Structures are given as structure tokens and as C-alpha cells.
Amino acid sequence: MSDSLPPFQLFLDSERDVVWRFLVASVGRSEADDCFQETFISALRAYPRLRVDSNLRAWVLTIAHRKALDAHRGRARRALPVAEPAAVEHATIEPHEHDGELWDAVGELPERQRSAVMLRFMADLPHREIAAAIGCSEDAARRSLHEGLAKLRKAVLA
């Protein structure tokens, strides 16, 4: 195991749920599937060049984060109207699928804050790996996480 990468199928099987939740929260259910395909196809292309000791979850979430940004940009170009943030009743910070309103609140966060929050609570990544995944300093990742959480708290308690 330690001297080679895991078979891609086993990697996909072990990371698919985290990536799926991340993408549903980032881009919504209807675009999650496309982003998921793009994420893992890109990952597969790059896979043989990956270092054996890489943190595979952080790596694939970095790719997913980028695909989500692409999807947001595409959506912005299409200039679809953005829904008003909905009132959120749940006070939990870790959203479940049926917590549509909380997902909306998560979706309303600025991109970096949203990714930081999700990487922390859905992928359980430490600050250092969140920073690597979204391409910023560890301090900036910490700040984004705290600002994002503060906004969510405000939204759910409002």
C-alpha cells in the first residue's frame, strides 16, 4: 500500500460521498453530477503523476473546489437570477440533505468561506490542508473558516 497509489476505483469508492456532499453544497444538486464527473475524470487523468504520499482527500477536494468555481463562473456568465437568502430555522452547523434552507445559507457564503467551512466540517480537513485545497495561506484559511461560520451562525439564529 505505502509504495504505490491505491487502485483508482478504491480511491473513488472511499472519497465519493465526501466529494458528492461537498459539490451538492457548493453548486446544488442539479449541477453536482456534472461537477462530480469532471472532478474524478480530471483526477484520473492526473492520477499516475501523483506522489504516493499525497493526501488524496485534500487533493480531490482541491479539484472539486476548482470545478465548483468553474460552475459558478459559468452560472454567472449565464446571468441567472440569484435567489434571496431564505430564512433558516435549523441551528445545526452540519447540514443534512433535508436542510434545504441551511444548504442555501451555505451556498450564499463567498466561495472561499464556503469551501473552508465545508472542507472543515464535511471532509474534516485541518487548517493546513484547507489552505492547500483552496490555495491560500493557513492564516487566510483560518480567517475564512471563522468568518464563514460567523455568517452561518448569524443566518441560522436570525
Place this chain on the structure above:
Amino acid sequence: MSRAAAQAARRVAERAIEEGLVDVSYATVDSPFGNLLAASTDQGLVRLAFPEESVDTVLERLAARLSPRIMEAPTAPQPLLRELDEYFAGRRHEFELELDWSLIGPFGRKVLTVTSEIPYGGVLSYSEVAAEAGSPRGSRAAGNALGSNPIPIVIPCHRVLRTGGSLGGYGGGLDRKRFLLELEGALTPRLGAGR
């Protein structure tokens, strides 16, 4: 949610195989021995594993030896399914499907080439195989090469017995070796090893 993720993951695998991004694809194949795991490359069948072998371990070894770009295919290649079915039904005496020998080392290649030429219904001894492979005193080495045959059944290492006719060894277990030899008519049913 995880069902949607599982479906999305299956679509990734199908698309990856279609786009030629996968170096090794695998699927399970039904057989009288249970589900065999069949792994193939562009070249052909590279590995056939018995049901008791851990899938993860088989795949990890393939990743280390060949490529980590390994994905599960919706089904095994049609020629493999057809030929194995026919073989186990007693209607096929020779496999014609393409094989990838890249898991087999130089000495193994000699030994298994000799082995693959043993006709259906025939047998050779370990020492005969060793001699034909150019290593007359190496029947133990030949036995090791046969024991690590990555494509059993199709490369018929079950056709190699001890001098005198006792079964010797088999990676898939002696019951299976006996089953295959009886299927091929090389061994009379029930008399077993010591005929």
C-alpha cells in the same frame, strides 16, 4: 445521498473506460467456483482471481505492478464471458481470447508457455514442464512459476501433476484442480489423486 453518489461514481467509471483513461478494468465473472475477478488491459486478460482472494489485495497488486488507473467495468469482456461459459460447459477445449502476460516474469513465461501448450485432456509432470522450459533440474522452480500463474484456468496450470500422477499443488485449491481435470477427462471422477 450516498446512492446518488454511487450512481455518479458508476458513471465516472463508464466514462473513464470509454475515454481510454483506464489502464486496467475489472469485473466479476460467474463460474462453478463462484465469482472470479477478471482484470484486463488493452492487451487482454491479465489476471483471473479465485473468489477467496481479497479483491482489494488483488487490485492493490495490480496497481503496484501495472498502473493505479484501475476501474470496475460494468461487465467483463464478452469473449471472456463466452469462452469461460463454453469451457465450463465442456464445449470449449481451447481458449482464444487475448492474454496480457505482463505480470509473468521471464522464467514464468517459459514455464507457462509450455503449460499453455498442454492439450485439453492431457497432463505433464512438473519435471517434464521444467525440462521443456529449459530447466531440467528445476521442477521446484517450475512449480513456483505455476503456483504464481496470474491467469489460472485459461493458462492451464492445473494440467501439471507430480511424476506418478498425484495432483501436486494448486493456487485455487486441490478440489478445483481435480474438478478441472475431471471436466477435461484427464482424471477419472472419484478416483482422485492416486490413480
